[in-house]
Amino acid sequence: MSVKDITIFNNLTRTKEKFKTLEDGKVRFYSCGPTTYDFLHVGNARALVVGDLIFRILKTVGYEVNFVRNFTDVDDKIIERAKEEGVDPLVHSQKYIDECLKDMASLNLLPATHTPKVSDTMPQIIDMIKILEDKGFAYVVDGEVFYHVPLFKDYGKLSKKKIEDLQFGKRVEVDSRKKNPCDFVLWKPAKEGEPSWDSPWGAGRPGWHIECSAMAKTFLGPEIDLHHGGIDLMFPHHENEIAQSEAANGCTFSDHWCHNEFLNFGSEKMSKSLGNVITIRAFVETYSGEVLRHILSSVHYRSKMDWTKSIIERAIGEIERLHVFYKELMGMPRTDKESQKDFDQVVSTRKKMEEELSNDFNVPGATSELFSLIRYFNREYISNLGEGISEKLFSELISLLKFYSNATGLLYDNFDEMLGHINHARKSLCEASEKLTDEEVEKLIKDRKEARATKDWSRSDQIRDQLNEAGIVVKDNPDGTYSWHYK
Template sequence: MLPIVQVFNNLHRAKEELKPMTPGQIKFYSCGPTTYDFLHVGNARALVVGDLIHRIFKALGYQVTFVRNFTDVDDKIIDRAHELKVDPLVHSQKYVDECLKDMDSLNMLPATHTPKVSDTMPEIIAMIEDLIKNGYGYVVNGEVLYNVPKFTEYGKLSKKDLESLQHGIRVEVDQHKHHPSDFVLWKPAKAGEPSWESPWGKGRPGWHIECSAMSKKFLGKTFDLHHGGVDLMFPHHENEIAQSEAANQCEFVHAWVHNEFLNFGSEKMSKSLGNVVTIRKFVETYGGKILRQLLASVHYRSKLDWNEEVIERAISDVERIHDFYLKFEKQGIGTLKVDTKEIEGVVAKMKEELANDFNTPGALSHFFSTIRFYNREFKDQAPSPEIHQMIQEIIEFTSLATGLVHHDAHATLEEARTARGIIAGKGGDNDQSVQIEALIIERREARANKNWAAADKVRDQLKALGVVVKDNPDGTATWSYEK
């Protein structure tokens, strides 16, 4: 029997059981990026949270249909393309490709479907026709608008009253609107902009209708779960609900989950505020595995402050995981048997945490307990086949559910050491990182052999390189540059 998953459903502002429409299957949509520029690490949080939800359902045994779109037709894309004097669709495709590279660097599983707006025009036009037919859309000079007051449940997600709403929509208020809250479904064509034929003349869709049409195309009129950043709750997700339920005459989504902001200082990270660190720049500097660790180790509904401390903590966690994994692989299977009560049922405990509103920090706490157990009990001898298999299963589950165990442990540790050097202002010298790691291993072996003089000599060599070594109670050692 599959675990029951509890999610914090923002539609009701409460944690509740997610009841799949089809037992054992999850249909899930996550709002993807607008591809007009390189993505920043704030965008990465939404991407990684979507990937974690995908991974967690798979790890819990569910069959998942996961749709994450690319918005490749949008005002921002057109404006940037005009600045650069390039075709907007060519420009957006360039950044779709760059986004895919960033996703790969973050160890993200491929989504089941990754539709683009430009490939979904027949479905968008058909949905707008349904809205007009049902009395929720109206045409003014080739522009189609949504009649917000007619949808009496408007505001049920954002909990906003219609008359007091602040209209953060992407287009200027049109004097021909029936109500100030009405939003655009179809825009008339303008010179230099991509456009498509429609019953209302050539034009292109508004922002909100795009996701309604793409989700319906691949998931149907009603599906289980919709995810996005908390900044999308209004107006985007509110408008998705209004469109989809008015067009399809049925419930749109059973549960809505939203990840919190990544904060830079006291403000959320965004291009418009100018406080941007791109995914590409961070990965080139510190590595994608560090960024994923940073983003995945905090609960998705908690705000995450961006600072040097959280980067250092992520580096330490990556080192801790992969020092253990490297040792586990190197030691292999032996004969040592110990009391395994401490790690019995770890996978079941991790599943329980993950089924509780995708609690990755809680699940990782059990994984780190396993690491402490292994480092304490198997300093010099390898575990028996039974214990080795038990730990192997914990590693494999953690890898699938979180994407935080990387099988190229040597390369991962080198990436982490380089990142540590950079953040300490040492420039991330790869040769020096390799030298330091070799000395750390040499000192660990000397200590294991109780050759204290040799261990002290290596410590002095490390000190000369500006490295401080901290010996942990479980027999491991971590290092950092002197500040």
């Protein structure tokens, strides 16, 4: 199968480049996965969905993709949480790996080719540290192994940071055992009660960065085509991955690097619309996984995204329009009458969608092309149901929808079930927005009182309606005081 050309914004060069792979038609793709110490936050979902979109699009354009997404199951936070709960750290992390797999399924993530865990990759991790030590890049102090950053001449090539500047910034927290403040831990000795593995440096466990270097090498080889992660991982994590892999393997680690931007939860609107719903699980239960996936796919991965109530509303509306269209199309009668113009419209939309997806994974661009087509067909056909649709046009439309579904994971065959989820999401959104805190109610009542005192009747009525919508009744007492209760 031939592969279509695509371009990717490569963070190594900070330019959009034509994507070339080491082997024709094959991609070796690594994406940094989650640390499993608790339920994942909605913010974690963006990297998961973006990694999945990249995986799907690469497959859609014809690549055979070997995709590795790891689980960090050995980590300080995991050990801390496990201690608090009095359970074994590996049992604790496995519990949250299982929960994470459920979240991934509800976000319609395709399973990666490999999902290695740190605890299963220990021999390869130890091997790599040994190589770094033998090559002189690592040194040992009291059973702790450090990577000596200044020896790696290309350090900073991804993050564009200079060692001199970093040294200055790190002076305050310097560990006297380090030869340079930028040096980082590859292996640390076990503390009492912590999980540990035997190694040439004594019983201990790896530092965080080395796992990705070792896992990428194990499942993809010393050099890979594409590495992805959240922008927060670019420094120091990815920079350290490069330093470890390139020093140990003697070749380029990854030819392309791409990073997704943050989800911004800073805005006031977000707390209003989400309340305490901050885990993926809670969001999925309240609004459904499809809504979350749609939200996270509605903005280009390199753009920052503000979490607001309106993005939930918009996603709900769009999912509904997509699936109503799909459903109505499936129910349309056939006619012998052909329309070349409409057929050409579908073919050209497909082409434009392919171009968008091939242009640095522009999923929102492809979705917007599809919506233009849906608007056109809603005008020409759906409102004119009696006329029906030709078999040829129907097949082309279905093929287009399948293509979109495979490439983005945003369209589902079970449209009736999906429309049910949308109803539920809409109801939840309504409840979330109507809920006022006691302080908010008090504030509104005070505002209303002031409005009445200044004879601002329209403002006073507006507040009364708002309270009424939230199910609150205000009673004015004859002595000028007031009381309120829920209906």
